[in-house]
Amino acid sequence: MPKQQFISPVTVDENDIQGDVLIGLQKAAEVFNFFEFTDVHRFGADFATILGDITSLKMTREFETSANGPFEKANIAFSYRGLMKLGLVREGDPLDEAFVAGQPARAELLGDVKNKWLDVFANEQIDGVLLVAVAGDEPATAIVTAQQQSNAFMDALRHSVRRLHHEPGMVRGAKRDDPQRGHEHFGFADGVSQPGVKGLTKPNNPNDPNQGFPGQDLVAPGEFVFGDQYEIEVPPGAPAATATPPLPWMANGSYLVFRRLAQHVSVFNDYATANWNGFATSEDQFKAKLIGRWENGSAVVRTPDHSNAAEGVGAPNVNNDFDFGPDNTAKHATDKDQENCPFAAHIRRMYPRSDSAGDASERARILRAGIPFGSDDGPDQRGLLFVCYQTSIIEQFELIQCAASNPTARPTEVGMIVPAVPGVDDILASVGSSRQETWAQGTLPRAQEFVTATGGEYFFSPSLTTLGQIAAQ
């Protein structure tokens, strides 16, 4: 299938975009402060006192390349409800329908059971979220700093805002050489595959100028940030299009999806112990097939029989150099008959590469920026504070979430990823879903759910320019 051609060179406005949006705030710990307005008319003046602390994309990139630390970073985003109160949107404005409805109203569509949600999310009262991240320090110290910094910001906003709830997140692994460092709670390296962003990610594959590292397709920035200068992906042959913001103040902004996802680690481990035989050569291989990668991040498509650290999270030159099929011989490894990587494996459901939709699957890409919560040794109260960015919640996050958890529901017909076979995601499927995953080796026994959504909300993360206007109100 021909590749999307970009109509013009793209320059991403690094000074105006908040730091979490395109590359994620690099962090050892992060606190999400959910708030409601108590006196919205005073918010501008209060917010002006901390506006200088909001971290841009440029600052975030500079921190990344600097050896000194620790670094404290802050970003802010508002729900539709919050933007209404700020007077930035009015009823009937042409915004993403899912954003307008709010995540609580979409819970069922996403495959969630609403009474498992924390009240603070179910009650539809959140106006905004202030993200405070700390990098360049050990997680245990970074979380203390992030909490203190959060309290200081909330104090600065106290005349106009009330904190309803906060969620502390921490990178796992107390020491840098801990094998679980940077892994999510099931034990797998996270952050191995992210889309490259045209105009920001350096092309790094001598054989393909449309890729960052090999296998990392460069995606038009308009998939993640609004702006007339940012192209979006269109089906091959269709006229080029840009991510024109529905309202002018949305330029250089992005929709932020937040999900609080509890992980049932013992259920996951017990399921693997009881069922690996017949589906894999070992329990570890069975788990790797559920995810699509081994614990260290190496792809099962590339090394099906063993975990290979040389192809893991620290090896960007190879760890994404694969496709799933059907016939892309240019890529290093494919698996069209799911011999090694099941169709239902998490990474294959979330990003089918060339499975069924060819390059059209680039239209449902997201940039992930989450962090684990909860500790390893406490009760089963741990999971992932999932965050992702996109310019269409319906056509990006909700589309892949539904493919994972609620395959009969479709938020939209546009840009749909057609799963290669019916069924759900091996990791994200909820109990309510049909759970009909069939691997090449047979149909998996039914499972209790491994992941339960316990809350979430949709936000908009505005540009620094727009935040300046809010501060001047």
Ligand code: HEM
């Ligand atoms: C607790 C829940 C979750 C866990 C434990 C989890 C775990 C993982 C792991 C281990 C990877 C492979 C490493 C990587 O490529 O970064 C991954 C990749 C990915 N996940 Fe999740 N994830 C969760 C929730 C979600 C959700 C809710 C979505 C979106 C609806 C999502 C979308 C993705 C995507 C798009 C990829 C990259 C696929 C690729 O490009 O190959 N994940 N996840």
